[in-house]
Amino acid sequence: MRFGVVNRHVAFAGVLAVTTALCSVYPVGQVRAQEASLPADFSEKFQAVQNFNIPAQALTDALVAFGQQSGIQVTVDGDVAQGISAPAVQGEMVTEEALRRLLSGSGLFYAVSRSTVAIERIVDGKDGATLLDPVMVEGRIQTATGPVDGYVATRSATGTKTDTPLIETPQSISVVTRDQVEIQQAQSITQSLRYTSGVAAEIRGSASRYDIPYIRGFGSPSDPIQYQDGLSMLRGPGYAIAQSDTYGVERIEVLKGPSSTTYGSAMPGGLVNSVTKRPTEEARGEVEFLVGSHDRYQAAVDVSGPVTDDGSVLYRFVGLGRDSETQVVNTEEQRIYVAPSVTWKLTDDTSLTILTHYQRDPEGGYYGILPTVGSLLTSPAGQIARDFNDGDPAFSDFDREQFSVGYELEHQISDTWTMRHNLRYLSVDVMTKDIATSSLAADNHTINRYALTTDEQTSGVTSDLQAQADFDTGSVAHTALMGFDYKYSDSSQVRLYGASAPSIDYLNPVYGVATSVSLSPFIDQDQTISQSGLYVQDQLDIDNWNFLLGGRVDHVRTVTDNNRTNTRQTQNDTAFSWKAGTVYNFDNGVAPYASYATSYLPVSGTDYLSNALDPTTAKQYELGVKYEPQSFDALFTMAYFDIVQKDVVATKSPTQKYQTGEVHSKGVEFEAKVALTAQTNVIGNVTFTDAEVTESVGYDVGDAPIAIPDVTASLWLDHSFDRGLMDGLTVGGGVRYVGESVGGYSPNAFTAGATRLDVPDYTLFDAMMRYDLGALDSRLEKVTAQMNVTNLADETYVTCLSNNFCNYGNGRTIYVSLKYAW
DSSP states (O other), rough: OOOOOOOOOOOOOOHHHHHHHHHHSSOOOGGOOOOOOOOHHHHHTTEEEEEEEEEEHHHHHHHHHHHHOOOOOOOHHHHTTTTTEEEEEEEEEEEEHHHHHHHHHTTTEEEETTTTEEEEEEEEEETEEEEEEEEEEEOOOSSSSOOOSSSSSOSSSTTTTTTHHHHHHGOEEEEEEEHHHHHHHSHHHHHHHTTTTTTEEEEETTTTSSSSOOEEEBBBTTTTOOOEETEEOOOOSSSBBBOOOOEEEEEEEEEOOOHHHHSSOSSSSSEEEEOOOOOOSSSSSEEEEEEEEEEEEEEEEEEEEEESSOOOOEEEEEEEEEEEEEESTTOOOEEEEEEEEEEEEEETTTEEEEEEEEEEEEEEEEOBBBOBTTBBBOTTTTOOEEEEEEESSGGEEEEEEEEEEEEEEEESSSEEEEEEEEEEEEEEEEEEEEEEEEETTTTTSSSEEEEEEEEEEEEEEEEEEEEEEEETTTTEEEEEEEEEEEEEEEEEEEEEEEEEEEEEETOOOOSOOOOSOOOEEEEEEEEEEEEEEEEEEEEEEEETTTEEEEEEOOOOOOOEEEETTTEEEEEEEEEEEEEEEEEEETTTTTEEEEEEEEEEEEOSBBBBTSSSEEEEEEEEEEEEEEESSSEEEEEEEEEEEEEEEEEEEEEEETTTEEEEEEEEEEEEEEEEEEEESSSSSEEEEEEEEEEEEEOOOSSSSEEEETTOOSEEEEEEEEOOOOGGTTEEEEEEEEEEEOOOOOEEEEOTTTTTEEEEEEEEEEEEEEEEEEEGGTTTGGGTEEEEEEEEEESTOOOOEEEEEETTTEOOOOOOOOOEEEEEEE
């Protein structure tokens, strides 16, 4: 049974501390202190003087309270501690002394060796005290970028760029851990966010080519919300968009609300930061094979550990291969992904981690669109089948190749100063060829289609140089951050367009007819974007108060060369953004907070008067409360947000752009991640969003923005059995509800008398089962089999982004995997 309440570090005693603890229950001659080489910060934390207030109670509950108050993760087998009570521990004392008092008279002691803790029971024997029932427990520091045991993350750097407890961060951040991704068998970043508050994850139905979730009432397929390891995932102006594979990530974090003070240009709703897997100090690995619906075959490997005997050089290699069809006929998904990484601890104060990845997607699945009538709306001719493809395999292609290499360098200059430099080079090449829906003919079953080809490349560098100072001024503890970040991208795109392609009858589709398609040049441009930002931030701790202040100045330069007209457009934008927030941490784990933040987002091009478009701006007020209980492992967050985005661009045609729009989004989010016991986990959330277009040149004023549901809610529960006939079995299930949304306007929002398209709500059920085969035969130890079923009831539902731009969501999908881990 695991009791983990992780706040700041998992700290372990040194040999002296272990010996002291053992002497309290052992004769001196019976002490078995293990030799250990422990990091200095472990011992320092364990020997720190802290104030404890732990009442007399069951030992298991007392250890949880100890973990909350000390910041140390304590793990113990439930059978070993069953029926044992712990005395009260109160007052200021060394952390190790508090733990020793809790174990006093229990017949239990702890032994430490590097990152492993052994909780052992003492019984009387003929030779005196002897050791029985050793229980080996993996102890692990929870850091801002490291792995999390279970689903409850307590630290993140996404909100502040410093390793900060979530409960001390005055902004809502959701963390999807590796364990959650695996238990739900999420196959993309988008699918990983299905059980996250404030997020409309799958706004493009079953399409899986790109990850474009909408957050807090804001979103667009062209918006830059994807980050990896705290650096922007550069993207081109068209389809040259990179995609992170979920098998290569350790955690997925959603920072909600404006974030320009930390990251520069940003969407007002928030951003998604994927934290990649990093080398580990202990040798470990896994091999997994997966098969499933639509002839999906997938193999993956993940190995890691030390290269040198002293652990100064660590490595990790992550690889995946996938071949699959989709629920739509004549479509495939294929991927090759490899991500080697190395960590070199040059000295005790300096470390360098090199992160790389290569990904090739020869096929990108279905990315077409369906007419409104026949999918969202009832057609007198009959509905479109869910497996219908509006494209044609004779004129269909997708090939994406992406590569990145970068590093994270950290050097601790002194007890006060730490320098960091994070850098990444990324390139993305994409080629597409598609035929897709343009309109529906008068007979209501013949689809008029257009043709499009693109050839695009994007490459560039992102860099973030930081100086962090930790110091005190009187009773105020400061974590000050000063930084300069820079990103540069160089993109090119050549796009051909054919307004007329062979039509198709969705009641009787005939494929292979688009063998001769007339195309004309549509876009031929080169574009460079450079952004430089200077930012400062201070986190102040005053007793139970935490304050956060930050400001930033950015300069963005965009140069676009139109090769068709031999013209160049240069745009320079300067923006200032700032944020402020405060949290009060009550001793019982309740932490109310309030914050204010602003953001900006550059917009390229000119308006209808040929004036350069200004960046859109946004501001947010957020009030909330977080609760981290002392008696069990959980994090609850409730937040009210109010966001206003100004200078929104409305486009009547490619040459008619008006920057007079405004969107106002407010709502309430509740999210809970709870380990009810060591075997039972719950994830729950509900979001009420009141988003409205408050100013526009179209007829959408007063309506919600497109694809923003008014309510989303979900609940996930899983339980692992550890005894009896069901020993080794884990079962789980969830329900997801997505409320009504606006799906566009017919014919469009700028036509008088346009009809609003209302997309109905839907509810989906998921289920999973995992079995540890070692419960059957010890020779199969560390081998697990798992089955996941999403959309269990095979519900048919539709998403829409505009008129004649609809998609069906994923039907029932079944995945079965077999994993061997060591």
